[in-house]
Amino acid sequence: MSDCLFCKIIAGDIPCKKVYEDDDMLAFHDINPVSPVHFLVIPKKHIKSLMEVENTDAALLGRLLFKAQDLAKQRCEERGGRFVINAKRDGGQTVDHLHIHVLGGRSLSWPPG
Numbered sequence: 508m509s510d511c512l513f514c515k516i517i518a519g520d521i522p523c524k525k526v527y528e529d530d531d532m533l534a535f536h537d538i539n540p541v542s543p544v545h546f547l548v549i550p551k552k553h554i555k556s557l558m559e560v561e562n563t564d565a566a567l568l569g570r571l572l573f574k575a576q577d578l579a580k581q582r583c584e585e586r587g588g589r590f591v592i593n594a595k596r597d598g599g600q601t602v603d604h605l606h607i608h609v610l611g612g613r614s615l616s617w618p619p620g
């Protein structure tokens with residue numbers, strides 16, 4: 508997707524502060540963090556949102572979530588954190604490439620403000 512911001516980050520055309528990368532996914536720090544720990548875990552496959560995920564993406568989704576957990580364990584330690592997937596307009600999604608926000612490092616209120 509040539510016009511997708513996150514695809515450009517995956518391609519290396521836009522720099523990012525990388526947290527993790529393998530053949531299927533990339534994790535990098537959010538440019539506008541809302542908590543001391545705030546990074547994004549994204550598939551390299553361009554999927555527009557969680558609402559567009561298909562059955563054949565089930566294993567990929569599982570790996571993304573498991574990697575988010577693994578990275579959160581390293582960065583949030585035993586305090587835990589929040590895993591957020593905004594989807595489409597009402598969900599407040601601003602970048603149309605599926606991503607998991609991993610937030611931590613402070614106590615997060617619920618419901619969010």
Ligand code: 5GP
Pocket residue numbers: 512521523524535536537538539540592593599600601602603
């Ligand atoms: P959304 O609102 O779609 O769930 O989240 C998109 C996130 O991407 C936002 O938290 C925003 O700060 C982050 N973001 C937008 N542009 C960039 C960028 O160029 N680089 C990085 N690292 N994060 C970005």
Ligand code: ZN
Pocket residue numbers: 508511512513514515552553554603604
């Ligand atoms: Zn994309």
